[in-house]
Amino acid sequence: MGNTVGEFRKKLKIADIKGGPDEGLNRVGQTVVVMGWVRTLRVQSSVTFLEVNDGSSLSNMQCVMNSDAEGYDQVESGLIATGASIWVQGTLVASQGSKQKVELKVEKVVVVGKSDPSYPIQKKRVSREFLRTKAHLRPRTNTFGAVARVRNALAYATHKFFQENGFVWISSPIITASDCEGAGEQFCVTTLIPSSREAADSPVDAIPNTKNGLIDWSQDFFGKPAFLTVSGQLNAETYATALSDVYTFGPTFRAENSNTSRHLAEFWMIEPELAFADLDDDMACATAYLQYVVRHVLDNCKEDMEFFNTWIEKGVIDRLNDVAEKDFVQLTxxxxxxxxxxxxxxxxxxxxxxxxxxxxxxxxxTEEAFKGCPEIKAFYMRQNDDGKTVAAMDMLVPRVGELIGGSQREERLDYLENRLDELKLSKESYWWYLDLRRYGSVPHAGFGLGFERLVQFATGIENIRDAIPFPRAPGSAEF
Structure with a gap:
């Protein structure tokens, strides 16, 4: 009964056609199909030019269309317009223009989805502030398409680096009862607010209280206060004490009421944890990681990086080359x-x-004292013998400042208990974390890297809200 499922085949993308060393000339004469969105449309007396982009590269495919092409009536009727999605079949030919080596001589075109004339992203340039209000459409611009591809390359290189070096990826929980940073700036996760109707209509007196007038957390979903996590570090430590070297890579949250170009309420963190390791091992790992992912982007995102170098930050490629090749300076x-x-x-x-x-x-x-050289400064976490400083480091890079923060963790039970007392944190809440120091404790170290800051560093994008697909910030949770 029924047919077997067909073989999965990778679609031929514009990047595949034009991405080789000869920019597509080796495919001249081939019949190909391109599916994408119309960037521009120019109708001339004898020929029509369509610029089509499928998101695989910065380059568009120039499609040259005569009036005898099948489906040309869709041009005449106005169905094919900027923003419309189309299916185009044609023959690759050497381009007559200087902007590309090949173009597509159209034999057939089909409109897949027409675009209303109100489409807000036309050929004229618009501000990145405006595009934040159109976050669902901004990936169709050159800038945000390039940011998305570089972000993807950085994520792929992150997993590749750690997997090649024997780390195990751990999915740390998003909901937690622990505050890793002790900052008190966490989003509360609760079912105490009635959700049978619109949350905005919920009366305050519907929230259960104790006899003392306090919120009765025992009636909440988890039976106690729970929050969106600010870090996966503590959870990573539990697996590092069993699997040796692990890393987390997932979303984290801060309820900090900060409306700056450097802060987000939701962002992604990369947090490796190394067992049987000290601060020197931690710094070596952080340095090797950053140089690896930077080199990966330079080698695999050349077209996008040239775009950033021209339009976003002149010199970004030289800056990244310095990081990939120079020795890091270690400064106390x-x-x-x-x-x-x-x-x-x-x-x-x-x-x-x-x-x-x-x-x-x-x-x-980084920018003046060491003229662009990356630098690591040490200052907190595991208490050093001097009693004043701790075994920790920040990695500073030009333009961004702090990119990585890490430390050797306090593996001594008595020191850790004293530290919890100093910070007035409940030892009962961290009973499991203290257990790691009771049962086979080892020296271990790790660091955290805000992924959006890495995207900023790699692309030159100034505002962190442009380094993540859908930014979350005070007063802004659209899309």
């Missing part, structure tokens, strides 16, 4: 403070030993 926190104190520059935030370095301090160190 004390030396970093000394260097900033000697700087002939007035900072908005005054510098003194013990202060947390701000973005302006970090960028001065």
């Amino acid at each position: 926190y004390t030396d970093a403070i000394g260097l900033l104190l000697k700087a002939k520059k007035k900072f908005e935030f005054p510098v003194k030993w013990g202060c947390d370095l701000q973005s302006e301090h970090e960028r001065y160190i």
Whole structure:
């Protein structure tokens, strides 16, 4: 009964046709089918030019169409317009123009989905602020198509790096009862607000209370307060103490009311954890990782990187080449403070030993003091023997500032219990984390990297809201 399922075949994309060293000339004479969206349409007296893009590359396929082509009536009737999706079949020929090596001589065209004249992304350039209000359509622009492809390449290279180096990927939970950062800026996950109708219509007195007038969390879904996670680190540590080297790569959340170009409420984090490792191992891993993914993008996203180099940040390719090839400078926190104190520059935030370095301090160190050389500064987490500092590091890179933060974790039970007391964190909530120090504790270290900052660093995109497909920020949860 029935037919067998057909063989899955990869579609021929524009990137496949034009992406080789001869930019498609080796395919001249072949009949091909292109499916994509119309970027521009030029109707001349004897010929019509369609620019079609399928998202596989920055390049469009120029389709040249005569009035005798099957389906030409769709041009005359106005069905084929900017934004419309079409199916085009034709023969590849050498291009008469200078912008491309090959073009498609159209034999047949079919409109798949027509586009209303109100389509907001026409040929004229529009601001990235405007495009944030059209996040469902902005991937069709050159800039956001290129950002999406580079982001994809960075994600692929991330998994490739860790898998090639013997790490196991761990899916850390999105809902948690722990606050890894101790920041208190978490989104609460609850079913106490009635959801049988619109949440906006829920009366306050419908939320169950205790006799003392407090929220009765025992009636909530998990029986206690639960939150969206700010980090997968603590969960990664549990698996590192069994599998040795692991990493997480998933979404994290901060309820920080910050409306800047550097902050998101939802963002992705890469968090490796290395067992039987110290801070030096951690820094070596972070350096090798960053150089690997940067080199992957430079080697595999040449067209998109040329676009960023021309239109977004002149010099971005040279900057990435420096990171991929130069040795990283290792600088202690004390030396970093000394260097900033000697700087002939007035900072908005005054510098003194013990202060947390701000973005302006970090960028001065990488861009001016070390002239674009990446740098690692050490300052917190596992307590050092001096009693004042801790075994931790931040990796600073030009333009972005802090890209990676990591540390050797405190593996000594008594030290960790004292630290929880100092921060007034409940030891009962972290009973399982303390157990890792009771049962076969080992020195271990790890780091966290905000993936959107890495995308910013690789592309030169200034606003972090343009480095993620659908940005979430205070007052903004559209799409």
